[in-house]
Amino acid sequence: MENSKKQVLLVASGDLRLSANQNCWPAQQEMEAMLTAAIEKQGWTVKRAHPYNNEKEHGFIDSQKMGIEVFRGIDPEQPLIVAESVWQYTHHVLPGLTTHKGSILTLANWSGTWPGLVGMLNLNGSLTKADVKYSTLWSEDFEDEFFTQKLKEWFETGNITHDESHVQSFESVTIPQADEALGREFARRYKTNKAIMGVFDEGCMGMYNAIVPDDLLHATGTFKERLSQSSLYAAMQKVKDEEAQAVLTWLQNKGMHFNWGIDAATELTKEQTLEQCKMYIAATRIADEFGCATIGIQYQQGLKDLTAASDLTEGLLNNQDRPPVFAETGEELYAGDALPHFNEVDECAGLDALVTYHLWKELGMQGETTLHDLRWGEQFTGGNINDFVWVFLISGAAPPAHFIDGYAGASSERQPPMYFRLGGGSLKGISKPGHIVWSRVYVMNNQLHCDIGVGESVLLPEAETQRRWELTTPQWPIMSATLKGVTRNQMMARHKANHIQVVYADNEAKAHQACRTKAAAMAELGLIVHFCGDINWN
Ligand SMILES: C[C@H](O)[C@@H](O)[C@@H](O)C(=O)CO
Numbered sequence: 001m002e003n004s005k006k007q008v009l010l011v012a013s014g015d016l017r018l019s020a021n022q023n024c025w026p027a028q029q030e031m032e033a034m035l036t037a038a039i040e041k042q043g044w045t046v047k048r049a050h051p052y053n054n055e056k057e058h059g060f061i062d063s064q065k066m067g068i069e070v071f072r073g074i075d076p077e078q079p080l081i082v083a084e085s086v087w088q089y090t091h092h093v094l095p096g097l098t099t100h101k102g103s104i105l106t107l108a109n110w111s112g113t114w115p116g117l118v119g120m121l122n123l124n125g126s127l128t129k130a131d132v133k134y135s136t137l138w139s140e141d142f143e144d145e146f147f148t149q150k151l152k153e154w155f156e157t158g159n160i161t162h163d164e165s166h167v168q169s170f171e172s173v174t175i176p177q178a179d180e181a182l183g184r185e186f187a188r189r190y191k192t193n194k195a196i197m198g199v200f201d202e203g204c205m206g207m208y209n210a211i212v213p214d215d216l217l218h219a220t221g222t223f224k225e226r227l228s229q230s231s232l233y234a235a236m237q238k239v240k241d242e243e244a245q246a247v248l249t250w251l252q253n254k255g256m257h258f259n260w261g262i263d264a265a266t267e268l269t270k271e272q273t274l275e276q277c278k279m280y281i282a283a284t285r286i287a288d289e290f291g292c293a294t295i296g297i298q299y300q301q302g303l304k305d306l307t308a309a310s311d312l313t314e315g316l317l318n319n320q321d322r323p324p325v326f327a328e329t330g331e332e333l334y335a336g337d338a339l340p341h342f343n344e345v346d347e348c349a350g351l352d353a354l355v356t357y358h359l360w361k362e363l364g365m366q367g368e369t370t371l372h373d374l375r376w377g378e379q380f381t382g383g384n385i386n387d388f389v390w391v392f393l394i395s396g397a398a399p400p401a402h403f404i405d406g407y408a409g410a411s412s413e414r415q416p417p418m419y420f421r422l423g424g425g426s427l428k429g430i431s432k433p434g435h436i437v438w439s440r441v442y443v444m445n446n447q448l449h450c451d452i453g454v455g456e457s458v459l460l461p462e463a464e465t466q467r468r469w470e471l472t473t474p475q476w477p478i479m480s481a482t483l484k485g486v487t488r489n490q491m492m493a494r495h496k497a498n499h500i501q502v503v504y505a506d507n508e509a510k511a512h513q514a515c516r517t518k519a520a521a522m523a524e525l526g527l528i529v530h531f532c533g534d535i536n537w538n
Contacts, residue, residue: 014088016089084120088119192221201303211347229297243277247325259413273412280317311427318398359521360514363510372477430478437515458481483533
């Protein structure tokens with residue numbers, strides 16, 4: 001790589017919330033120290049492009065405004081590393097990265113403590129959508145052979161090549177005629193009927209990749225209804241106390257546990273839960289009013305300053321068996337059905353969830369689906385498992401149909417105060433063992449793409465699940481997943497989003513069949529589909 005000084009710039013994008021940046025700063029410092037040592041071993045030096053801020057007590061770029069200023073002050077030709085060990089808002093650094101001319105490397109530490117890998121994956125998906133060239137890398141201790149070799153490659157060539165031999169384009173394989181016909185016929189009907197996607201305040205936490213350009217979505221037969229979280233809040237005020245109580249009673253009768261305390265600043269309170277029940281009713285009513293087939297509430301900007309977290313609402317909406325919601329006229333809304341919800345208004349996930357939920361029903365299977373963060377993972381050996389087991393974890397809610405014992409296995413715990421000042425509970429549980437289809441819709445070259453594969457939600461010993469929870473965020477729902485024919489590094493190199501979509505299939509053969517059928521449906525909707533990992537072709 002051309003750089004006579006052999007000096008690389010380092011930037012660190014952070015959260016917008018001061019509390020999160022302060023809490024997570026020690027992990028970032030520790031990571032930067034290890035990274036700097038590794039870089040120096042290869043004969044290069046590191047220059048931090050922005051200093052530690054004594055007043056704020058952290059050293060992150062914490063706004064788009066600050067990010068643009070930082071990039072104004074650096075040499076645009078110099079190689080640059082974006083180093084992440086925390087959840088970050090991509091738009092803090094995206095403007096600068098779009099015009100940076102030197103090689104860009106996104107990098108994260110292999111740690112579950114904070115969602116740093118998740119932050120880097122969001123950055124990767126966003127840079128892909130923005131058509132910015134970048135390389136990407138990760139490491140646990142910055143001393144392993146894989147990391148050392150790849151870093152060397154980047155210093156020498158300004159680029160890193162990863163193994164993507166697990167990917168095959170849909171076009172290049174032949175799937176059974178029956179699967180293809182079913183998927184395509186479903187998609188043709190979807191396109192003809194058209195669907196409305198309700199978006200409560202577009203663009204969550206700088207996730208540029210999660211916004212699908214309208215024309216791309218229109219080509220699939222999906223149309224956005226831009227809704228406002230202010231209207232949602234206003235509608236919540238109109239929900240009667242007894243209606244909220246009826247939702248809560250329904251959940252308690254199903255055996256769901258609420259981990260209530262009394263200190264609202266740090267504990268979940270019954271009042272917070274009742275507010276969440278009001279949001280569940282209000283969101284369903286608005287969805288019905290606008291004819292939405294799916295909705296997404298972003299919560300983490302705007303609504304977070306007004307009311308308890310949206311998670312309970314999100315998890316319930318995604319479940320077919322859920323507390324009934326009635327219109328003010330008395331009619332039950334979306335009776336007997338889920339209303340697929342896409343967390344953090346991730347519109348790519350919204351399209352995926354909508355297609356999946358309805359396709360699964362036609363395949364005669366339960367269609368409850370959710371996104372998770374691709375949070376972290378480790379090899380696990382024990383019982384009949386000897387595989388790399390991912391921690392799929394989402395910041396609040398998954399449908400109870402995914403959990404061991406359903407609602408009776410579900411609990412609601414207070415959202416961590418550093419992210420969620422006004423509290424509200426999660427909808428948490430351990431995802432039951434079973435075969436899954438995983439996928440991700442993303443934007444690349446101004447076209448919609450879909451990566452799809454099969455996997456398994458595995459049952460780890462209780463102590464191991466607990467250990468993984470303690471190493472990450474124990475308040476959030478977990479799925480321990482293996483991906484068929486995809487290694488850890490292949491997944492990290494390829495995946496273009498912080499989120500991954502999952503849905504269960506009745507058995508292994510049906511997972512493969514449904515994966516093929518969904519791929520055909522997505523292709524018919526106009527997406528460019530890529531099979532990832534081992535899929536049976538017949
Ligand atoms: C609470 C955090 O902001 C989370 O929402 C974040 O870690 C994510 O889930 C990102 O997908």
